[in-house]
């Protein structure tokens with residue numbers, strides 16, 4: 001063979017991928033590989049691995065159906081050499097390609113390896129930009145230059161203008177850029193939340209499920225009732241189902257949580273966007289069209305589009321601008337080890353147990369569970385950012401470092417000192433109680449601030465502010481809270497500190513249920 005070897009990674013399952021452009025089926029070969037290094041550099045959730053392998057195998061089949069030669073290594077192939085780099089070397093030995101064409105990966109770790117391939121493997125390597133995103137190449141760095149803090153809202157306006165989305169001339173439709181004020185309704189328990197669209201595994205997916213069950217038995221998570229989309233066609237059906245069934249109420253109940261209702265009015269397309277089965281512009285345009293035809297209201301459509309055109313592009317920009325240092329940031333010097341219950345769900349805090357159980361079963365939790373329950377607890381308890389990041393990267397089927405790290409270190413843990421978010425998203429139990437029905441069946445009492453049976457989020461919230469006064473006391477957006485703290489009687493502050501110390505000590509002991 002004299003043509004190019006074209007590498008497609010597990011999250012690059014897009015026919016229009018830059019690395020597949022100008023492919024000559026007569027000469028070129030596509031390389032895809034299931035490798036233990038990617039499966040275990042963090043020990044991913046079983047469902048995430050199964051989803052990706054099933055989607056990879058279906059994608060390979062779709063390329064073959066076009067007459068393209070695909071060199072595909074399965075995880076259980078006895079010849080499998082275990083890493084992407086060594087699989088390229090193995091394919092080179094067999095196929096003698098004249099060059100390697102790759103597309104920029106989603107993680108700094110992989111990009112660093114890619115940059116060494118030319119020297120290490122002795123083959124000309126072309127790394128093409130990943131153009132599947134909506135922010136034009138180079139735009140983010142230029143926009144961010146000279147700014148000490150970055151604010152998503154301003155970046156988002158630029159993206160709206162650039163792509164002419166929900167615009168009337170130079171102005172946002174409806175006169176406002178952001179309709180979040182209409183989007184914070186507590187859950188309505190009388191609602192019947194639509195069921196998610198699930199797909200019965202075919203023979204290819206069944207084979208992957210059996211493989212993952214046997215080879216990844218010790219990994220976190222369940223495979224039961226696997227129903228993820230594994231092809232582009234199925235992923236488009238999920239998008240369409242969301243637009244039809246859920247989008248009209250997406251905004252209203254975006255922050256709401258109901259026990260045993262993991263899917264709520266969210267889209268559940270993050271898995272597919274991040275693996276490349278659907279493109280962000282497709283989701284954004286589909287939502288805009290739903291507004292234009294009157295199917296969904298502006299608060300829902302704008303809210304949804306902001307997540308993709310705003311947040312998703314914004315966190316990606318920050319990741320590539322700030323790596324590799326971003327991964328080491330720890331502004332609050334948090335160093336408590338991740339409690340075991342993040343893996344087992346064995347905690348009396350019902351909001352945490354619900355969110356963790358759902359994460360174990362589905363490799364999914366929606367944004368407010370990730371941010372205001374699981375993340376809020378990690379922030380208040382001062383958990384080590386490295387361990388928290390690893391947990392989030394493992395447990396969600398949509399997690400890749402480019403999107404996971406800024407959300408965890410920037411949005412949740414304030415580990416970047418406020419580069420991404422203007423203040424920590426810290427909250428006591430009252431927030432969780434307002435936005436969910438978790439507290440009613442919890443062993444703790446959300447209305448109780450301290451003492452036996454008090455909700456841990458309540459005293460941990462104040463203890464967090466006290467512990468971090470040196471670092472956060474000057475933050476104008478926390479000024480009111482520090483004033484309230486200063487008005488508290490010394491005795492009350494003492495109770496808070498004692499309760500928090502007692503509770504945090506239980507976290508430091510392993511394999512114990514947390515109870516005060």
Ligand code: FAD
Nearest residue numbers: 266267268269270307311312366367370371398399404407
């Ligand atoms: P919806 O709520 O329906 O939103 C639609 C889409 O908007 C999502 O699919 C996603 O592509 C995008 N989006 C929404 N919020 C964000 C955000 N903050 N950052 C980037 N994109 C966003 N998202 C990931 O894709 N991968 C992750 O690893 C990830 N880790 C997170 C960790 C934490 C601590 C937090 C707070 C958020 C994280 N998010 C992550 C963002 C968000 O929670 C998920 O994108 C969302 O829950 C996925 O579910 P959905 O597809 O139903 O999203």
Ligand code: DLZ
Nearest residue numbers: 009010011033034035038039105106107
């Ligand atoms: C997440 C993942 C897993 C579990 N396995 C593979 C794999 O076996 N082969 C592969 O090409 N990609 C895999 N991936 C996705 C990669 O980890 C991802 O491409 C990089 O982290 C860059 O985003």
Ligand code: SF4
Nearest residue numbers: 349351429439442455
């Ligand atoms: Fe969570 Fe506190 Fe409510 Fe229990 S009482 S569910 S711990 S917020």
